[in-house]
Amino acid sequence: MADDEPVDxxxxxxxPGPFRLSWTEEVLRDALKYARRIEERPYEIFLQGSYANETNIDESSDVDLVVLLKLPFEENVDALDAHDITNFNERYEQDPYGWRQFxxxxxxxxxxxxxxxxxxxTAGIQDWDSLVRVPADILPAIEYRLYSGFPSPGHEIYEEGVFFRNGAQQPIVNFPKQHLARGRKKDFDTGRRFKQVVRIVKRLRxxxxxxxxxxxxTIPPYFIECFLYNVPDGIYRSDTPAQAADGAIECLYEWCHDDRPAFEALPCQNGLIPIFGDGxxxxxxGRGVSAIDALSEAWAKLPK
Structure with missing residues (x-):
């Protein structure tokens, strides 16, 4: 039987309360420098996931950090013409070092x-002497470039993403920096309601x-955020977070049942990858529709 205690x-x-994410990042950076295995390779460390997006609902949930090799990189040059491909080949040489070695x-x-x-x-880490305040999940990845132009050897146009493989060695590409930037803009454009609603729906889950x-x-938290990102800004501009959440859930329910083609074409929050596909x-x-139905039913049953 469902808990009948009204929720706030x-x-x-x-x-949740503030957390010094820099502690975890600094300890990781020091560990990589200490080992000296990748010091000759250009790499970057940055946050992704709910902490970076400020949509976490726990102080103790894992921190997600990417260790990104900058060179060499994986690329998609499908949009380049022959002239641009020539410029690409003049600018870069093949390097046998890649994701597996990194x-x-x-x-x-x-x-x-x-x-x-x-x-x-990812690789989950816990510190022996508890300097890392919460567990961290580390994603080793290499830079991915989705090219749209290469007009000259010194001028290239691309979206930067990350490339890695899962345990089955399937290649995966994502764009966490775009996800973060677009989420921040959406939150600003909706008067800070967007991330409030994301937290509400995550807690509803x-x-x-x-x-x-x-x-x-039924629905991973990442897809909750992607679905809610696609809800029009005007629905979020409500008097209260509860009203905004109600409107967002209703919008998604109507979308998947009344305009299935539009629902199936929804992009992820990064704006570059569709939510639905065979990747x-x-x-x-169909799984997305079932997830929205489950969220809608849970929202209706939630004691408010």
Whole structure:
């Protein structure tokens, strides 16, 4: 039976307390420098996921960090003409070093300083002396470039993403920096309502799982954020977070049932990858409809 205790939706919209993410990032950076396995390679460390997007609902949830090799990189040059391809080939040479070697070097470096659990995509770390305040998931990746132009050897136009492989060695491309930037703009354009609603719906998911209204597999938090990103800004400009959440859930429900083609064409928050497709990080459209139905039913049952 569902929990009948009324929930405070204003509290659900509020982020948890502040957390010094820099502590985790600095400890990771120091560990990689100490091991000296990748010091000759240009790399970057940055946050992704709910902490970076400020949509986390727990202070203790894992921090997601990317260790990104900058050169060499993976590329998509399908949009380039013959002239641009020539410029690309003049600018860059093949390098046998790639994602597999970089990932192996990063994992070996982490093992010198942390307890490491290797997962399907990331390596989970915990610090021996608790300097890392919460567990962290580390994604070793290499830069991915989605080219739209290369008019001269010194002038290239592309979107920067990340490339890695899962445990089945399927290639995965994502664009976490664009996801972050577009989420920030959406939040600003909606008077800070967008991220409030994301937190509410993430907590709705947790409530529904606790009360056996859905399972964790029904809808991952990442897709909650992507679906809600596509809701028109005007729906979020409501008097309260609860009203905005109600409008957003209703919008998604009507979308998937009344305009299925538009629903199936929705992009991820990064604006570059469709939510639905046959890629290893994409969804089947029918599963998306089932997820929206489950969220709508849970919202109707939630004691407010």
């Amino acid at each position: 939706l204003n509290a659900w919209a509020t982020p 990932r192996a070097a990063v994992i070996a470096s982490l093992k010198e300083s942390f307890f490491v659990h290797e997962g399907d995509k 947790r409530w529904a799982i606790k009360n056996n209204e859905m399972t964790k597999a 290893p990080d994409q969804w089947e459209a």
